Amino acid sequence: xxxxxxxxxxxxxxxxxxxxxxxxxxxxxxxxxxxxxxxxxxxxxxxxxxxxxxxxxxxxxxxxxxxxxxxxxxxxxxxxxxxxxxxxxxxxxxxxxxxxxxxxxxxxxxxxxxxxxxxxxxxxxxxxxxxxxxxxxxxxxxxxxxxxxxxxxxxxxxxxxxx
Amino acid sequence: xxxxxxxxxxxxxxxxxxxxxxxxxxxxxxxxxxxxxxxxxxxxxxxxxxxxxxxxxxxxxxxxxxxxxxxxxxxxxxxxxxxxxxxxxxxxxxxxxxxxxxxxxxxxxxxxxxxxxxxxxxxxxxxxxxxxxxxxxxxxxxxxxxxxxxxxxxxxxxxxxxx
DNA sequence: TCAATGGATGAAACATTATAACATCGCATT
DNA sequence: AATGCGATGTTATAATGTTTCATCCATTGA
Numbered sequence: 001x002x003x004x005x006x007x008x009x010x011x012x013x014x015x016x017x018x019x020x021x022x023x024x025x026x027x028x029x030x031x032x033x034x035x036x037x038x039x040x041x042x043x044x045x046x047x048x049x050x051x052x053x054x055x056x057x058x059x060x061x062x063x064x065x066x067x068x069x070x071x072x073x074x075x076x077x078x079x080x081x082x083x084x085x086x087x088x089x090x091x092x093x094x095x096x097x098x099x100x101x102x103x104x105x106x107x108x109x110x111x112x113x114x115x116x117x118x119x120x121x122x123x124x125x126x127x128x129x130x131x132x133x134x135x136x137x138x139x140x141x142x143x144x145x146x147x148x149x150x151x152x153x154x155x156x157x158x159x160x161x162x163x
Numbered sequence: 164x165x166x167x168x169x170x171x172x173x174x175x176x177x178x179x180x181x182x183x184x185x186x187x188x189x190x191x192x193x194x195x196x197x198x199x200x201x202x203x204x205x206x207x208x209x210x211x212x213x214x215x216x217x218x219x220x221x222x223x224x225x226x227x228x229x230x231x232x233x234x235x236x237x238x239x240x241x242x243x244x245x246x247x248x249x250x251x252x253x254x255x256x257x258x259x260x261x262x263x264x265x266x267x268x269x270x271x272x273x274x275x276x277x278x279x280x281x282x283x284x285x286x287x288x289x290x291x292x293x294x295x296x297x298x299x300x301x302x303x304x305x306x307x308x309x310x311x312x313x314x315x316x317x318x319x320x321x322x323x324x325x326x
Numbered sequence: 327t328c329a330a331t332g333g334a335t336g337a338a339a340c341a342t343t344a345t346a347a348c349a350t351c352g353c354a355t356t
Numbered sequence: 357a358a359t360g361c362g363a364t365g366t367t368a369t370a371a372t373g374t375t376t377c378a379t380c381c382a383t384t385g386a
Contacts, residue, residue, distance in 0.1 A: 036334070055372070070337060075373065080334095091254040092309045094343095094372060111303045122297060130293040131312065134285060139317035140274045146255050148309040149294065154302035199363070218343070233366060238344065243363095257343060257372095 004100070007050030007118035008153040016098075017047045023102045024086050033084060041065070042077040043098070046087055051117045052095030090119065092148045097121070107131075109147045115156035167263070170213030170281035171316040179261075180210045186265045187249050196247060204228070205240040206261070209250055214280045215258030253282065255311045260284070270294075272310045278319035 005011035028035040081087040100121040111120040135142040168174035191198040244250040263284040274283040298305040
């Protein structure tokens with residue numbers, strides 16, 4: 001059984017993209033939602049790396065495709081992809097990243113390297129539990145959790161040591 | 164010993180403001196930092212309620228004071244207040260809220276009611292521990308944690324039940 | 327086949343949030 | 357008074373996100 005590839009470590013990234021696109025097709029098909037060319041292209045662009053992309057980065061990339069899109073085009077595609085759990089928005093960066101666990105019910109939990117900017121998405125159920133419990137203790141009905149940790153990934157910690 | 168007032172429940176809010184301003188004076192004094200009139204006024208405005216305020220809300224409020232300030236004025240005051248742990252930025256709202264535990268080392272952890280928009284800041288050390296542990300398990304050096312839970316506060320859950 | 331429907335996209339304008347760059351002020355120390 | 361320096365003023369602009377209305381196009385049902 002293969003391990004989840006770590007963003008900051010060399011891996012066959014083509015496989016990440018292929019997997020993401022295949023998942024997207026399956027998920028949209030199951031949900032009777034339309035993964036149109038624009039939506040698929042935006043998803044593919046997001047998956048070009050494990051670094052979050054801003055909406056205007058995507059807009060620029062579409063422009064390079066020859067697709068002269070306006071902001072709503074990108075935001076609409078992103079809304080769709082988020083609704084179907086294919087991408088996540090990183091609130092602390094105003095940027096978007098591919099969902100590493102598409103199709104699984106989960107609360108996104110992100111480790112964001114401030115040096116290389118790669119993002120690792122964890123599932124960490126016990127963290128989710130601790131958070132939910134803390135909310136419940138206050139009588140609060142949690143609906144949506146934003147959990148983003150900025151810091152240094154293992155690779156960039158070593159880099160830092162050589163400075 | 165008095166309890167921490169809950170944002171969504173009636174309380175003598177004047178006391179919250181007074182406490183926040185007194186803490187701010189003490190903290191800035193200890194740090195040899197200058198709590199100038201603009202900075203103090205921004206802090207006071209933020210504490211007018213437990214609802215986060217946007218930078219441009221603050222700008223408008225300053226304008227009503229007769230202070231014709233430009234955006235950098237507000238952002239600079241907010242930067243200062245954040246650096247001294249007197250306010251927090253809520254990334255998911257692009258807005259700012261007074262710090263409920265000024266002077267104590269802590270990781271902000273916010274319960275945000277989507278109905279009344281009040282925000283309760285928790286300390287929840289065991290959550291912070293679970294998060295740090297999860298990061299460490301990945302070899303990640305956590306520096307800054309953003310943890311924001313959107314949902315319904317106890318008061319607004321009851322409201323909702325009557326709909 | 328054809329019109330109706332409704333989701334998806336195009337396009338223009340605008341709203342909101344945040345920063346850059348440079349000038350000036352005012353106070354504390356000399 | 358001269359200097360140094362943090363704080364503020366001012367103008368412009370960048371970056372991010374939304375509203376609105378028109379148009380397209382695939383499917384459906386007559």
